[in-house]
Amino acid sequence: MLDSIKRFFSDKKSGKVARDRMQIVLLHDRLSIEPEIMENIKNEILAVLSKYMEIDHQSISVRVEQGKDYAAIVSNVHVKRVFRQAHTHTTNTG
DSSP, X not given: OHHHHHHHTSSSOHHXXXXXXXXXXXXXXXXXXXXXXXXXXXXXXXXXXXXXXXXOXXXXXXXXXXXXXXXXXXXXXXXXXXXXXXXXXXXXXX
16 A cells, blocks of 8 residues: 555656546546555556566556446556566565
C-alpha cells in the first residue's frame, strides 16, 4: 500500500500524475474496481512481463476502453528486449 502511495507522489510530471489518477478513478467508476485493486493488477502485469522481457517499469499505463457491449483493460508497456528463456528475479520494493 505504501508503495502505491509513493508512486502517486513520485517526481513524474504533474499532468501525467493527474491523468494516471483520473484513469484509476474512471476505472473504478466504470467497472467498480477499487484503486488499490487496479494498482495490484498493474503490478502483477509488470511482474509477469518481467519474467519474459526487460521492460521499462516507469512506462506502464493501464486504461479502460469501453465499447457498446464491453469494457476492456488495456495496458501499454515499453519493452526493451525479450529474453530467450524466462527469468526469475526479485525486485526490492522497499
